[in-house]
Amino acid sequence: MIETRLGEFEEVILLLVGILGEEAYAFNIAEEFESQTERAVSIGAVHSTLTRLEEKGFLTSQMGESTAERGGRRKRIYTITAYGRKTLSSARDFRIALWKQFPGFATGS
Amino acid sequence: MENKQHTPPNLARRFLLAFLRRDLAEEVQGDLDEKFLSMLRKTTPARAKLQYWYQVLQYLRPFAIRKSTTSSNHYAMFRNYFMIGWRNLAKQKMYSFVKIGGFALGIAACLLIALFIRDELSYDLHYPEGNRIYRVVEVYKDHGETERSVWMQAPFATAVKADFPEIEKAGRYNSGELFGAGSNQIRRDDRMDNAYEEGFVFADQELLEILQVPMVYGNLAHCLDQPNTMVITKSKADKYFPGENPVGQLMVVNDYAKEPFKIGGVIADFPANSHFNFQFIITMKEREFGRGEQSYWGATNYPTYLLLRPGTDVKQLEKKLLRVTEKYLLPLWIEQGRTDAKDLTKSIQYELQPIANVHLRNAGIEDPVPSHGDIRFVWLFGIVAAFILIIACINFINLSTAKSANRAKEVGLRKTVGSFRSNIINQFLIESLLFSLLSFTLGLLLAWLFLPYFNVLASKSLSFPWGEWWLAPVMLGSCVLIGLLAGLYPSFYLSSFKPIQVLKGNISRGSKNAATRSVLVVFQFTTSIILIISTFVIYRQVHYILTKDVGFDKEQVLLIQGTNTLGDKMKTLKDELLQLADVKSVSVSDYLPINGTKRNGNGFWLEGRNKIDKSVSGQFWQVDHDYVKTMGLKLAAGRDFSRDMASDSSAVIINQKMAKELGLTDPIGKRMMNWEAYNIIGVVEDFNFDTFRSNINPLVLKLGNSPNIISVKLNAKDVTTTLASIQTVWKRVVPHQPIRYSFLDDSFSRMYDDVQRMGHIFTTFAVLAIIVACLGLFALSAFMIEQRGKEISIRLVLGASLENIFRLLTVNFVKLVLISIVIAAPVAWYMMDKWLQDFSYKTELSWDVFALGGAMAVVIALITISYQAIRAGLANPAASLRSE
Numbered sequence: 001m002i003e004t005r006l007g008e009f010e011e012v013i014l015l016l017v018g019i020l021g022e023e024a025y026a027f028n029i030a031e032e033f034e035s036q037t038e039r040a041v042s043i044g045a046v047h048s049t050l051t052r053l054e055e056k057g058f059l060t061s062q063m064g065e066s067t068a069e070r071g072g073r074r075k076r077i078y079t080i081t082a083y084g085r086k087t088l089s090s091a092r093d094f095r096i097a098l099w100k101q102f103p104g105f106a107t108g109s
Numbered sequence: 110m111e112n113k114q115h116t117p118p119n120l121a122r123r124f125l126l127a128f129l130r131r132d133l134a135e136e137v138q139g140d141l142d143e144k145f146l147s148m149l150r151k152t153t154p155a156r157a158k159l160q161y162w163y164q165v166l167q168y169l170r171p172f173a174i175r176k177s178t179t180s181s182n183h184y185a186m187f188r189n190y191f192m193i194g195w196r197n198l199a200k201q202k203m204y205s206f207v208k209i210g211g212f213a214l215g216i217a218a219c220l221l222i223a224l225f226i227r228d229e230l231s232y233d234l235h236y237p238e239g240n241r242i243y244r245v246v247e248v249y250k251d252h253g254e255t256e257r258s259v260w261m262q263a264p265f266a267t268a269v270k271a272d273f274p275e276i277e278k279a280g281r282y283n284s285g286e287l288f289g290a291g292s293n294q295i296r297r298d299d300r301m302d303n304a305y306e307e308g309f310v311f312a313d314q315e316l317l318e319i320l321q322v323p324m325v326y327g328n329l330a331h332c333l334d335q336p337n338t339m340v341i342t343k344s345k346a347d348k349y350f351p352g353e354n355p356v357g358q359l360m361v362v363n364d365y366a367k368e369p370f371k372i373g374g375v376i377a378d379f380p381a382n383s384h385f386n387f388q389f390i391i392t393m394k395e396r397e398f399g400r401g402e403q404s405y406w407g408a409t410n411y412p413t414y415l416l417l418r419p420g421t422d423v424k425q426l427e428k429k430l431l432r433v434t435e436k437y438l439l440p441l442w443i444e445q446g447r448t449d450a451k452d453l454t455k456s457i458q459y460e461l462q463p464i465a466n467v468h469l470r471n472a473g474i475e476d477p478v479p480s481h482g483d484i485r486f487v488w489l490f491g492i493v494a495a496f497i498l499i500i501a502c503i504n505f506i507n508l509s510t511a512k513s514a515n516r517a518k519e520v521g522l523r524k525t526v527g528s529f530r531s532n533i534i535n536q537f538l539i540e541s542l543l544f545s546l547l548s549f550t551l552g553l554l555l556a557w558l559f560l561p562y563f564n565v566l567a568s569k570s571l572s573f574p575w576g577e578w579w580l581a582p583v584m585l586g587s588c589v590l591i592g593l594l595a596g597l598y599p600s601f602y603l604s605s606f607k608p609i610q611v612l613k614g615n616i617s618r619g620s621k622n623a624a625t626r627s628v629l630v631v632f633q634f635t636t637s638i639i640l641i642i643s644t645f646v647i648y649r650q651v652h653y654i655l656t657k658d659v660g661f662d663k664e665q666v667l668l669i670q671g672t673n674t675l676g677d678k679m680k681t682l683k684d685e686l687l688q689l690a691d692v693k694s695v696s697v698s699d700y701l702p703i704n705g706t707k708r709n710g711n712g713f714w715l716e717g718r719n720k721i722d723k724s725v726s727g728q729f730w731q732v733d734h735d736y737v738k739t740m741g742l743k744l745a746a747g748r749d750f751s752r753d754m755a756s757d758s759s760a761v762i763i764n765q766k767m768a769k770e771l772g773l774t775d776p777i778g779k780r781m782m783n784w785e786a787y788n789i790i791g792v793v794e795d796f797n798f799d800t801f802r803s804n805i806n807p808l809v810l811k812l813g814n815s816p817n818i819i820s821v822k823l824n825a826k827d828v829t830t831t832l833a834s835i836q837t838v839w840k841r842v843v844p845h846q847p848i849r850y851s852f853l854d855d856s857f858s859r860m861y862d863d864v865q866r867m868g869h870i871f872t873t874f875a876v877l878a879i880i881v882a883c884l885g886l887f888a889l890s891a892f893m894i895e896q897r898g899k900e901i902s903i904r905l906v907l908g909a910s911l912e913n914i915f916r917l918l919t920v921n922f923v924k925l926v927l928i929s930i931v932i933a934a935p936v937a938w939y940m941m942d943k944w945l946q947d948f949s950y951k952t953e954l955s956w957d958v959f960a961l962g963g964a965m966a967v968v969i970a971l972i973t974i975s976y977q978a979i980r981a982g983l984a985n986p987a988a989s990l991r992s993e
Contacts, residue, residue, distance in 0.1 A: 025136070025140065026136065026137075026140045027139075027140035027141075027143045027144055030144075031147070042163065042164055042167035043137075043140050043141065043144060043164050043167065043168075044164060044167030044168040044169075044170055044173065045167060045170075047133075047137065047140070047168070047172075047173065048170045048172050048173070051172045052172070063135075063136070066139070069142065069143050069146050070138075070140075070142050070143055071138070071139065071142050073135045073136070073138055073139030073142070074135060074136065074139065075136055075139055075140070076136040
């Protein structure tokens with residue numbers, strides 16, 4: 001059975017893939033993660049999560065172009081699938097629904 | 110752009126590639142390179158490299174690690190190897206039994222010997238300051254002969270402690286029976302009945318401090334520092350003061366109630382692997398054996414132990430100790446009027462023996478420790494164990510290569526379908542490991558089963574170290590190691606087959622390695638024959654000693670011990686004993702011709718020549734009128750002591766050796782002296798009163814009182830009833846003390862316990878070695894006969910007799926055994942000649958021992974093979990010939 005709920009780290013990685021678009025590959029995602037959250041993360045950890053998300057069907061990937069910096073090696077570009085988007089937005093909706101029920105913050109918007 | 114010169118660490122990169130999934134290699138390496146470059150821009154190259162390592166290690170995650178397809182294949186192959194190995198094992202039950210059984214025997218023998226050696230090596234290692242504790246050894250050089258002994262003068266300890274700052278503590282003990290140490294009667298002062306106890310000793314408070322004996326009750330620093338105090342061991346405290354703290358209680362020794370001993374402390378029992386075996390330690394504080402004894406430099410009775418300060422140069426201190434002779438001994442000798450005093454000082458040196466060496470490395474040092482180990486035997490046993498193991502390994506190798514023909518097709522097929530040679534080697538190594546594992550399990554069980562018997566054999570109290578942490582890893586490690594070693598040759602040999610030849614069927618069926626196998630068989634039998642011959646020689650020596658005419662009559666002499674408490678009742682007892690019908694004579698003397706009874710060294714001269722001649726050192730025994738008769742000594746000249754001659758109180762009887770040393774051809778009526786002068790009235794023939802390791806020493810017998818042991822010469826047909834009546838007499842005369850007795854001949858043979866023990870141990874291992882070797886020979890001959898099945902059948906059909914076949918099949922093996930005899934004989938001769946040099950009286954190393962040993966080997970080998978050979982000769986030839 002494949003787990004379909006999203007963990008916190010997974011959700012952030014998924015969002016970052018969406019943000020980075022054409023440049024969403026492991027190294028870049030890890031850098032972006034570090035600069036956005038100011039938390040250190042290893043490329044291996046990100047890569048591991050990406051693989052898992054792909055297994056769950058939230059992401060697809062294909063090999064992109066190569067650069068000199070990479071010693072002529074290609075990178076693996078990740079893109080969100082429709083199912084991934086749906087899961088992200090339902091995760092967001094679920095949270096908003098929860099926020100709305102929270103008396104202190106229930107501002108209506 | 111200078112950044113370009115820096116590249117990610119090569120090792121990290123190689124490590125990454127070693128575990129990373131192949132399909133991820135490109136993207137991951139690319140990512141990590143990018144990361145590295147970006148780090149280079151931000152920080153130092155070193156940090157960037159470190160960061161690269163960190164990133165590589167972070168890839169050690171399940172998703173990224175290669176699940177190599179080959180490894181799962183390996184697993185399947187391993188399973189296959191195990192399965193094939195197991196099937197082979199199950200299919201050829203006899204060969205498997207020989208391989209595993211022989212191996213297990215070898216391993217069990219090794220284990221037992223290893224336990225024995227470990228125990229021997231563990232002696233005296235438990236003292237907290239053990240590496241600083243030394244025993245003083247006096248080296249006395251005289252006429253090119255060197256004598257080493259550990260008895261020092263009474264004031265030696267205090268003197269050296271005062272004179273040499275390197276010595277932190279010095280302590281002594283005195284275990285001389287003369288002084289009342291050894292065995293005594295003891296009781297609590299509030300009880301009546303005496304009990305016999307051994308292990309009495311006089312010692313300094315400081316000796317206990319040096320050894321730092323663990324205390325059960327009392328304070329180590331003050332347990333012996335008062336006069337007339339005594340320290341007892343835990344087991345004795347439990348015996349006499351069960352459930353109470355005995356410190357401060359009083360005990361009476363030898364019924365002498367006027368001077369009881371106060372218990373100053375209770376120590377833990379000395380462990381079995383300590384060279385001390387004291388039970389009752391009486392303080393030396395304010396104790397003197399005769400006036401001025403404690404400050405007299407002319408007598409040596411005290412083994413002395415030193416605790417050196419850390420960092421002391423022992424060799425240097427040994428040299429400095431020479432000053433002791435100059436300072437204390439020289440004045441004494443000059444005072445005694447010794448003309449050779451100056452030379453004497455040169456003949457004495459001191460050595461410091463580390464306490465850990467006392468048990469095993471004590472060759473040539475005389476000391477009061479009842480039994481020592483011998484480092485040579487430890488080595489010898491180790492070597493024997495190794496050889497038995499090697500013999501077992503050889504079985505394995507021989508059988509594996511011999512049976513190779515049967516596996517050749519398998520090897521050929523495996524190679525044809527793609528096995529590398531390394532795979533085949535692996536396979537056979539794994540099979541060997543399988544055998545080794547089974548053998549180790551079995552061997553461990555065997556060793557555990559036989560440990561009680563081995564304990565009796567070696568007179569040890571070893572226990573199996575199941576609970577110790579090292580057992581499992583050591584066993585497993587040796588299991589793998591031995592499995593690999595034994596499997597190495599067969600696996601390389603078997604894996605070298607060429608598939609095409611093998612599958613065509615023209616592999617020389619196991620005969621190619623016949624030469625190697627022969628060499629190995631010769632090796633096995635050489636070892637076994639050496640062990641057999643050694644066993645024969647040891648037994649012969651034991652027999653020789655036990656049956657040799659010792660010069661006294663040791664049969665039917667009952668020794669009643671502990672009679673020093675009797676006092677006036679001694680005469681009553683003696684008289685009552687003499688009235689019994691079967692008692693021939695009764696003598697009271699502590700000096701008996703067996704080890705462990707009283708000894709008393711003295712210097713003797715002819716009368717008036719004590720300042721001129723060198724003294725003749727000899728024993729000076731106090732005996733009574735009936736001694737010569739009771740011991741069955743033969744008078745060579747003169748007469749025995751007589752009750753009718755009052756002048757016999759200053760008369761002596763000497764042995765022939767003493768007469769010779771004094772230079773007397775007709776000693777009767779001559780006079781000799783030590784501190785007094787005596788009339789020589791008789792000469793007894795020399796008799797052995799020490800072990801046969803030493804020569805007969807000069808001896809002087811004099812009338813005197815030494816009331817510890819009563820010897821009773823019996824003339825009984827029924828010893829049991831006589832014993833019963835003696836016991837009744839004893840009960841009547843001495844009601845408060847249980848009788849304790851032994852027989853002279855038993856005590857005599859106990860002197861050679863160690864030699865007999867050696868004999869038993871050797872026999873055991875010789876038998877083991879032979880069994881293992883024969884197992885191998887049995888299997889090997891079975892195999893040979895199997896190979897030649899067709900040949901034998903054809904011979905039988907053509908009219909060969911059983912005898913022809915038998916000869917055909919056995920002659921080769923017998924040849925090998927004969928070669929082994931030729932090699933083994935000189936080696937065994939050399940070894941046994943060395944061993945016999947320990948004895949002054951030794952049996953001849955005659956040829957018949959070797960002939961007998963060799964003949965035994967041949968016969969055993971023949972019997973082993975003949976079962977197979979006769980079976981082959983009796984088989985129906987048609988059965989074997991029909992199959993093709």
